[in-house]
Amino acid sequence: xxxxxxxxxxxxxxxxxxxxxxxxxxxxxxxxxxxxxxxxxxxxxxxxxxxxxxxxxxxxxxxxxxxxxxxxxxxxxxxxxxxxxxxxxxxxxxxxxxxxxxxxxxxxxxxxxxxxxxxxxxxxxxxxxxxxxxxxxxxxxxxxxxxxxxxxxxxxxxxxxxxxxxxxxxxxxxxxxxxxxxxxxxxxxxxxxxxxxxxxxxxxxxxxxxxxxxxxxxxxxxxxxxxxxxxxxxxxxxxxxxxxxxxxxxxxxxxxxxxxxxxxxxxxxxx
Amino acid sequence: xxxxxxxxxxxxxxxxxxxxxxxxxxxxxxxxxxxxxxxxxxxxxxxxxxxxxxxxxxxxxxxxxxxxxxxxxxxxxxxxxxxxxxxxxxxxxxxxxxxxxxxxxxxxxxxxxxxxxxxxxxxxxxxxxxxxxxxxxxxxxxxxxxxxxxxxxxxxxxxxxxxxxxxxxxxxxxxxxxxxxxxxxxxxxxxxxxxxxxxxxxxxxxxxxxxxxxxxxxxxx
Numbered sequence: 369x370x371x372x373x374x375x376x377x378x379x380x381x382x383x384x385x386x387x388x389x390x391x392x393x394x395x396x397x398x399x400x401x402x403x404x405x406x407x408x409x410x411x412x413x414x415x416x417x418x419x420x421x422x423x424x425x426x427x428x429x430x431x432x433x434x435x436x437x438x439x440x441x442x443x444x445x446x447x448x449x450x451x452x453x454x455x456x457x458x459x460x461x462x463x464x465x466x467x468x469x470x471x472x473x474x475x476x477x478x479x480x481x482x483x484x485x486x487x488x489x490x491x492x493x494x495x496x497x498x499x500x501x502x503x504x505x506x507x508x509x510x511x512x513x514x515x516x517x518x519x520x521x522x523x524x525x526x527x528x529x530x531x532x533x534x535x536x537x538x539x540x541x542x543x544x545x546x547x548x549x550x551x552x553x554x555x556x557x558x559x560x561x562x563x564x565x566x567x568x569x570x571x572x573x574x575x576x577x578x579x580x581x582x583x584x585x586x587x588x589x590x591x592x593x594x595x596x597x598x599x600x601x602x603x604x605x606x607x608x609x610x611x612x613x614x615x616x617x618x619x620x621x622x623x624x625x626x627x628x629x630x631x632x633x634x635x636x637x638x639x
Numbered sequence: 640x641x642x643x644x645x646x647x648x649x650x651x652x653x654x655x656x657x658x659x660x661x662x663x664x665x666x667x668x669x670x671x672x673x674x675x676x677x678x679x680x681x682x683x684x685x686x687x688x689x690x691x692x693x694x695x696x697x698x699x700x701x702x703x704x705x706x707x708x709x710x711x712x713x714x715x716x717x718x719x720x721x722x723x724x725x726x727x728x729x730x731x732x733x734x735x736x737x738x739x740x741x742x743x744x745x746x747x748x749x750x751x752x753x754x755x756x757x758x759x760x761x762x763x764x765x766x767x768x769x770x771x772x773x774x775x776x777x778x779x780x781x782x783x784x785x786x787x788x789x790x791x792x793x794x795x796x797x798x799x800x801x802x803x804x805x806x807x808x809x810x811x812x813x814x815x816x817x818x819x820x821x822x823x824x825x826x827x828x829x830x831x832x833x834x835x836x837x838x839x840x841x842x843x844x845x846x847x848x849x850x851x852x853x854x855x856x857x858x859x860x
Contacts, residue, residue, distance in 0.1 A: 433763055472765050482760035486778040495774060496764035548764060 385444075386411040386584060387432070387552065392441035394427055394608075401427050403608040405441070411551070414578055414585040416595040416616070419605030420631060425588040429554045432586065433476045434467055445470055445552065472500065475545040476554040479561055481537040483529040483544070489516065490525040493544045501548065508547070515543035519573050535566025539573055546577065553577070555587040559594075567591065574598065592635055596620055604628045640825060647826040650817050654827060657813030658834050664731050664809060665796040671735025672795070673788065676742025680750065681772065683743070702740035707801055709733050714805040730802035730809075738795050745787040749780035786850035793842050797835065810834065 385408040394402040401424045409415050417425040430436045431443060434450065442459070443450040448470045453462045462470075483492050493512035497503045503511070516522040519539035521532075529537050538558055545553060555574065559567035571594045578585065578598040589595055595602055595616060602619040604612040604627070612625040623629050682694040701709065710733045714726065724732070753776055761771040800811035808816075810831045818824035 433759075435759055435762060468765060468767075471762075474763075475765075476759075476763040478756060478760065478763075480756055482754075482756040482763075484757065484760070484775055484779075486775075495770075496766055499767065499770045499774075500765045544764070554763075 385409070386413070386446060387586070388444040389428070390442045390444070392431070392438045392443060394424070394431065394436070394438055401608050402438075405608070405610070407603065407610060407613075409584060409586065412582040412584055414587070414598050414600050416587045416589060416599040416602045417605055418589070418592070418595065418602060418619075418631070418635075423605040424608045425605050426556055429476065429556050429586060429588060432474060432552070433554055434471050445473060472548075473551040474554065475548045475550040475552075476556060477538070477541050477545050477558050479557040481529070481534070481541045481561075483537055483541055485529050487528075488525065489521065489527050489529070489532070489540050492529070492540060493547050496544070497547050511547055512543065515546050516540070518576065519543045520569075533566060534562050535569050538562065538566075538570045542570070542573055542577070546581075546583075550583060552584045552586065555585065555589065557588050557590065559589070559591055590635060592620060592632070604631065606631075642829075643823065643826060646821065646823060647830060650827050651830065653813050653817060654810065654830050654834065657808060657810040657831070660727070660807065661796070661799045661809040662838070664727065664734065664799050664802060664807065665792065667731040668734030668738065668795050668799075669792045671731065672738035672742045672791065675735060675739035677746055677777075679739055679743035680746040683747070684750070698740045698743055701737060706733065706737045706798060707804065709737055710801060710805050726802075726806045729805055730799075730807045733805075734795055734798070734802075738791055741791050742788055745784045745791070746780065748787075749784035750776060752783060753779045782853045785853050786846050789842070789846035789849060793839055793846065796839065796842075 387409040389405050389407050392402055392405040393400065401422075405424075405428070417428065419425055427436070431438055432445075432450070437451050442452055448466075449459065449462065450467070450470050451462055452459045453466045454460075483489075484495070487495065490509065490512055493515060494503075494505065494508035497508040497511060498505060501508075513522055513525070516525060519542055521536055521539055521543070524532060524536065524540075529540070532540065538561075542558075558574070559570050562570060571591060574594070575597055577583065585598070587595070587599070599616045601613060602616050603610050604619065604623070604625065606627050612619065612623060612628045614623075619628070620632065623632060679694060679698050682690050683698065685691045685694075710730065713724075713729045713733050717724070717729075757775055757779065758771070761775045766775070799809050802809050803812040803815065806812070814824070814827035814831045817827040
């Protein structure tokens, strides 16, 4: 990776370092998925991670969502460590209470939607605002109705997830995530399970979110046009390392690294 | 040996009293097994090994020892430790405790059937643990478990005659007493067989119907 790309990978385009990965390593058995990873994002920044399957992109999202722990290294969100906390001047494993406090600023939209099938659409969106943020049922419903209108599904509030198409389920999942008013929104291949027509609807909703909110977005996707539209920076991953980082125009129009060029070429051919 | 309808008719009221005790013991034992089994399951999944491992050992121990032995311990040994319960109460607790280890397995299997993505979504929304269980996991895990739980309730019903060894006056105890008093066992023992059948068969039919409604058919691969 060239010097300029390294600098871009390590620092955020915006001022400050809201999310900060410091020498993060993650292994699964002998397989090193992330290798001494360092990178930072500013508040409100939108970053897209691209790269071949198994390169560690989703692992980054899952660690930020506390669905898995780094083997070594630290992750900070704002002033707080995510998996650790400072006690008596030492960095120790975080308590559940600490993790819950930091995690409240982050939420995630999954590839397979993961709506709660036992709840109707409206309750899927109000459940966490009521029981996590402490909103009254009326306040949570008002917020949910606004968000469901934004994703074009306010007429489906009484439906169960099984009565919706995949695209509709994913739009509800986006509304559910936004109802938490997170500082950080993680998007894990949110259109991979959808056919192109349904995927377009979901990506339009996310473009709106990017345009109308200042939420920090970290996105893993193979939808390159979408990545170009919404991202401030695109990071190319390969074998657990960032091999190139650049603004989307530069990344997609004149990538520096040979591996990036071949990856983008293969994605282009596939689509 | 001939069937005496007059004697059979005469014993029926006392046998029905015994049936009442049997049904009550089954219902109370089932209630304990359902609640305690769920508690066992949640404790076995605890992230603290100080909770999970002792619970696992306790469950394995109870499941691997005979109900009859457990009834003897509860009825004859506990009073020596100053814990005195009525025979009926002891029987209900014994049945409930023993079957809780089986219902715990049923719940475990139901919980494992809930996709990992549901746990992850609950975590991504930062839902508190209690809410995750009550709103997300159990509502999805319990309905498919109901038929298996129903089968264990039927099995427990058929095991209530074991309570006779700790002097609970359930169906078999009443039949034995009638037989001993009148030197005729044929009628009371036959009648209790019919009574067990009369309750077991419709309940099993009901469980099968629930199974068809609640357990999703396997998806075509």
